[in-house]
Amino acid sequence: MTDSPPAPPAPEKTASPGPARSRREQIHEVASRLFSERGYHGASMRDLAAELGMQGGSLYAHISSKEALLIEIVEGAARQFEAALLDLASDPRPADTRLREAMARHLTVVADNLESATVFFHEWKHLSPEAYARVTQWRDTTEAFYRELVAQGIREGVFRADLDVKMTANLILSAVNWAYTWYRPGGRLSPREVASRYADLLLGGLRPPPQEATP
Amino acid sequence: MTDSPPAPPAPEKTASPGPARSRREQIHEVASRLFSERGYHGASMRDLAAELGMQGGSLYAHISSKEALLIEIVEGAARQFEAALLDLASDPRPADTRLREAMARHLTVVADNLESATVFFHEWKHLSPEAYARVTQWRDTTEAFYRELVAQGIREGVFRADLDVKMTANLILSAVNWAYTWYRPGGRLSPREVASRYADLLLGGLRPPPQEATP
DNA sequence: CCTACCGATCGGTAGG
DNA sequence: CCTACCGATCGGTAGG
Secondary structure: OOOOOOOOOOOOOOOOOOOOOOHHHHHHHHHHHHHHHHOOOOOOHHHHHHHOOOOHHHHHHOOOOHHHHHHHHHHHHHHHHHHHHHHHHHOOOOHHHHHHHHHHHHHHHHHHOHHHHHHHHHHHHHOOHHHHHHHHHHHHHHHHHHHHHHHHHHHHOOOOOOOOHHHHHHHHHHHHHHHHHOOOOOOOOOHHHHHHHHHHHHHHOOOOOOOOOOO | OOOOOOOOOOOOOOOOOOOOOOHHHHHHHHHHHHHHHHOOOOOOHHHHHHHOOOOHHHHHHOOOOHHHHHHHHHHHHHHHHHHHHHHHHHOOOOHHHHHHHHHHHHHHHHHHOHHHHHHHHHHHHHOOHHHHHHHHHHHHHHHHHHHHHHHHHHHHOOOOOOOOHHHHHHHHHHHHHHHHHOOOOOOOOOHHHHHHHHHHHHHHOOOOOOOOOOO
8 A cells, every 4th residue: 555545535425414514514504604694795715714723725635625525514494494394284184283393393403504594595696697586486496385285274164254364474474584683592482482472362362361351 | 047057946844745746755764775676875866866867976965975875774764673673662551452463563564664674684794984883773673572472471471481582583583574675565465454364364373263162 | 724826896085 | 086006805616
């Protein structure tokens, strides 16, 4: 054996189980944080490299471009939302039960991925046209999911018949999405508890239930 | 007549009535649009100057720095929110009526200032420490306003006694703030109509009212 | 993964 | 408000 080449940089490949993450995963993780804190254009590749203990140019041994990094972060978030809601579209339970579950899952994705969710909500407009179109597609699918859920609830009779389907879906989406601005891990309530309180509020309303004359 | 000096750049000074806006106001307006579309770091001063038909360096005859521009846009938005809600804190009407009015005003500020509202929500973290502190202060005041409104509603008996005050305020804020992502002028509903539907939903809930046995 | 570097662009200034 | 320019920094590449 003569001069051995530089040690191959670990398993590489895709998501390996256990706490040992590949360099690519580390890059994505730190990039999500920097992009969420400083914005896509406000975070430089040299900042990113420095946090990983390497030189700016060395990043390009692992990724092809800054924009590819953004695309992967945003689409990764989109896929998580999609995966969380997909099977609920064909769930046979009543719409109010499914609304509770959808909000819990949606809010859990936000809370468990605060950084990439923030990048998703703030930076998706800076994507190239193709990636932009895919994310728009995703948004439309999610909106359609909640509108269909509301419409089904009306048909089932578990929701009021006079609901404005579009505005109701918008209100639900506001609740679960806006959480990225205020939810912080370690707070008083878990994501499911937040979702449960939100669902209680949305389903029952703020007004007291009509009182049967207090004796 | 020989070579006349370049025409003095119009009235200058502060907000003039009528459609003729000062150069400073034009700069603020275009900057709000560019910052909202491309982000603060993604929009360059040369982009801004080009849209106003001038050279990059010429902007500095009107403003002191890019960051001063951001500060003024963000604080301008904060002041608008504050002005819209301020007198409602001491309004004597019942809490449900005041909630309707607060949501209508809040949503109107968002809808009538979509660009600066977007800059406000996305870029306030990039402010210098002093401006950052002032905006944080504003956020706290607004949250406190909605929490107090909810708490008063409970005391008055117009809201359920078992409400989680903080989560209820968060839900209200989610609805009115998130509108910056989807509301577009010229749509089906005016800001007040959106707010009215949201308030109906929040006050009455999604569930049908308890039915007196259909005859 | 590093050194060394590329052209482009950034916010901002001097002097008119 | 323009011309001309400053130093700094940007994303990215060549060659090892």
